[in-house]
Amino acid sequence: MAAETAPPFFAESIVFLAATVVAVPIAKRLGLGSVVGYLAAGAAIGPFGLGFLASGEDVLKIAELGVVLLLFVIGLELDPAKLWRMKRDIFGLGTAQVGLTGLCLFSLATFLDMGNSAALVAGFGLALSSTAFALQILQERGQLSSPYGQRAFGILLFQDISIVPLLAMVALLAPDRGVSSGGDALKEVSIVLAAVAAVILTGRYLISPIFSLLAATRAREVMLSAALLVALGSAGIMHSVGLSMALGAFLAGVLLAESSFRHTLEADIEPFRSLLMGLFFVAVGMSLDFSVLGDNLGFIAAGVVVVMVTKGVFLWALSRVTGSSNSDALRIAVTLPQGGEFAFVLFTAAVGGGILAFETVNLLNAIVILTMLFTPIACLVLDGVAARIKARGVENPSIETFDEATPTVLVIGFGRFGMTVAESLTADGLEITAIDNRPDRISYARKLGYNVFYGDATRSDVLTAAGAGKAALVAMCIENDKVMGRAIDLIREEFPEVKLFCRATDSAHALSLKEKGVDFQIRETFESSLAFGRAALAALGTPTDRIEQIEDKIRQNDLERLEQRLAEKT
Structure with missing residues (x-):
């Protein structure tokens, strides 16, 4: 009797689960954290490794929902009052970090004869850190609610916001872009503001009454569906007007932080978030091209060192200047030196606009992935030293920890x-x-x-x-x-x-x-x-x-x- 056709993605799912079951416990046992295990699993089963899976791009499109759900859960833990108290870290420390790091890396790129437009995109793209990666590390270590964890989160939040003007910058730098009229620009701004207002008003006045009605049914699966609908729906609204999906989900989470359903929403979303976040890191690992790495090993290795050291120095210095202790500033520096997932988005847009060559983007992507891989190692090195360093700075009393x-x-x-x-x-x-x-x-x-x-x-x-x-x-x-x-x-x-x-x-x-x-x-x-x-x-x-x-x-x-x-x- 002929065997029935397997469901779509059935074999791929088995490969994904088997690889993570093997790689993640080994990475955790070595003290490197689960993220490194997921990256290693992706590199092993991807098209440039053992070739069990053909491409990570399709997987990444689904797995990006994990970042969306992660930001939604983080938003649930921050009510608007706490978020307002973090404004100095978000718009002060975050702005300084992105601006100074981006300009420094831009200068280094122009020194390598990259061209002003390409260097600008590369410099500011590499200045962004990975929200998904850094928050996963902070959560695994139980440090997200610590003072340095909150400051790191403020920086990451500004970086998520900054992807919007950076994508606009790519459109402006594109050599074949059309000229937009003032009316078109005003229309686009109006649409964006309307989308933000829609998410805010819905989250503020409609969601809690709807959840009250659903809770009365005592049907857990309905509450679960509603939780996913809120997170993904708000992300979809923002995405439809060109904003970050993760930013939309975060905004919805913040608006529900004072809701009586906050803890149930967080508990319902968590299993989906964990699974999709693992899938996201596997997809990132699958995109590591070992042939590109081998052919340009010296350049990529130097790029990894330059990016991590440059970002680390600026993060440490800015944190110290703005009131963090020496120990906390060092921890921020080793938590956020990696490249981020939004760098992939920015570089892809730059290829489409004719600013960056495809070969250059492959090199930049390899640098981003390797900085992710080495970040947990940097954290482990600091762990051996940080316990001996006494905080000599002034504590920041404006940050209330969880x-x-x-x-x-x-x-x-x-x-x-x-x-x-x-x-x-x-x-x-x-x-x-x-x-x-x-x-x-x-x-x-x-x-x-x-x-x-x-x-x-x-x-x-x-x-x-x-x-x-x-x-x-x-x-x-x-x-x-x-x-x-x-x-x-x-x-x-x-x-x-x-x-x-x-x-x-x-x-x-x-x-x-x-x-x-x-x-x-x-x-x-x-x-x-x-x-x-x-x-x-x-x-x-x-x-x-x-x-x-x-x-x-x-x-x-x-x-x-x-x-x-x-x-x-x-």
Whole structure:
């Protein structure tokens, strides 16, 4: 019997998965990080390696969605107020880095008789760093929320914005470009502004109400589809007017950062982001042409050194001048010295405009890929030295890190019981984050000023996004005993160090909680009954000391009964 035809990309998917399963763990074991593993896997299976896959261009078109989703998730972690506080790093430090590094590399390129237009494109293209690469390194090391991680992110964000004027520069430098009228230019600017306004207004006023309606259906797959639609839809709107897709997704994420659905969106997007980011780096590795590398080894090696050293020196110097400690400035310098994915976009546009020759672009692309490959090695070298370097600069107090904003208590379930617990905690100045799965409760609690998000307590990714791993205490205030039991088992497995305080619905539930080893449990009906009895005795004239004796005796009897039942079960 003839075999059925395999689905499209079936064999390619197997090759991709097999290569990453082998290469990534080896790279991680060597301390180089997963990104180097993905690049090595791509180089091995690509057309210039073992030839298992014919071309990385088609893969790259799909994999670029990983960068889009990455920027969307990053945007979810930055509300507009925090973004505004980073304006000095984005528009000050970022502008200085791109401008000075680009001009320096432009001067070096003209010295090599490259031609002014070609040198300008090459210099500023190589001045850009890889947002996907650098953020992956920062996330793997857990440093994205650190002061230097936030400054590095500010620089990367400006670089993403700068791709728009750089592409416009390529169009202006093209020798065969047509002359645009002032009316055409005004029309293009108006279209861009309209697209930005559409994303802002939609994210600000429409998305949260729509998610509230979808959440009421309790259909997780619908919420997942909506999350992808928001991220990719905003990217598509920006792309349609010539802006960066990643920038559009980031803007949508920022607008949803204050939404009650933020943690669920982040958890839903994360698996797709991780897979597509891996595919992106594999596709980049596949484009490394070993024949070009061998024929021009000296030039490419010199280019890698010049680009990484030039960018590193400017990054270190500018970071120091703008207030970073010596240690942080060095870490920024070794995190962002590589070329970026937008360099590929810029160089491709330059080829289409007749500014750069195809052979020159191959050399520049090889330099970009190798700078990516050597960046983790530079980080490892610094790790051996940075611990011995004491920060001598002035710390920048204007940057609030996520670590500083992490809640000390996570409240799960925000009904009447959970709200009362939250009121007690916030009255003592403690910061809390709460999750609930009922949109009506969330809406009411937010009107009262509480930081409540939509989320499922039985999902590890949602708990992680909500800060369970960093919380000092988790208050379980759920009404459903079975849901609470699953959540407790998950928290004990994933976050064993956190303290667990639980609400018990009755004595059987209290017994179950004691068996699970929670740190504290209380029956709401038992305590309210005691309060009721205490008030009744006082109204009937019973002395206060006698009331206290009765209450102590009842508590003692109840504790003995629970311990007896627990002993019988064991």
